[in-house]
Amino acid sequence: MLNNTLVNFVGAKELIFIIICDVKSGQDEAAYRQMEKLRSSEAVTPLVIGRLFEGADVMLLLHSADMESLDDYLIENVRSVTDIEELVVVPIYEFKLLSSFDFMVEPAEEESAGTTPLESEDLLFFMAKIDVAPTKDRVVYERVLSIEPTDEAIPLMTGHTFHSKEFDLVVFFLAKSLESAWEFVKALRVIDGVWDTEVNLIAHFEGLVTLKRFKELVSAVSARGSRGRRVGERKVAK
DSSP, rough: OOOOOOOOOOOOOOOEEEEEEOOOOTOHHEEEHHHTTTOSSSSEEEEEEETTTTTTTTEEEESSOOHHHHHHHHHHHTTTTOOOOOOEEEEEEEEEOOOGGGGOOOOOHHHHTTTTOOOOOEEEEEEEEEEEOOOOHHHHHHHHHTTTOOEEEEEEEEOOOOOOOSEEEEEEEEEESSHHHHHHHHHTSTTTTTTEEEEEEEEEEEEESSSHHHHHHHHHHHHTTTTOOOOOOEEOOO
């Protein structure tokens, strides 16, 4: 269940969430196969699923219309997977697709089938978690929004994470190699106000909705985000 660590929602009901799933050792494939079948409910839409390389755990991006619906969805669809041992839920505020997200193209035949071919054999997918100094949140966020893609690295989306204990800002990006990813992260680390970074390689990832639907949901959240206020991290207890 979602505990009471959070919460004030002011003006914003729809949010994007990062869900980190701790999987029982040796059961990673079985858990992932169950979770990649997740489908939308009336108020919750799973967007992207991926394997975190470092811990062989599972990362989900979810859209939810309200916290109660999210709690119910996680209990019924994720915590019901016997090999999932723990969840960490991090709400993302002011989640935005960067202009270079248009790099992601979805073939019409895949869209009509309801699947999203996010993977590319030539690109690696990363999640950079950024610890930001007090008073520097807005400056760092605006600087991240201005990062341009290169031939080696493509920033896709970013957002505030309600100042969770681990990080304040998240950036998802593609890179051609580990070296290219490191060069991108070095550019993040020299931004004034960035205290530290942690980078996760998402070894396998796929969309659970079409790109068109993904963009619609994120755009709706982004539009409402400017009217919201402050939220902290939630953790789902065992």
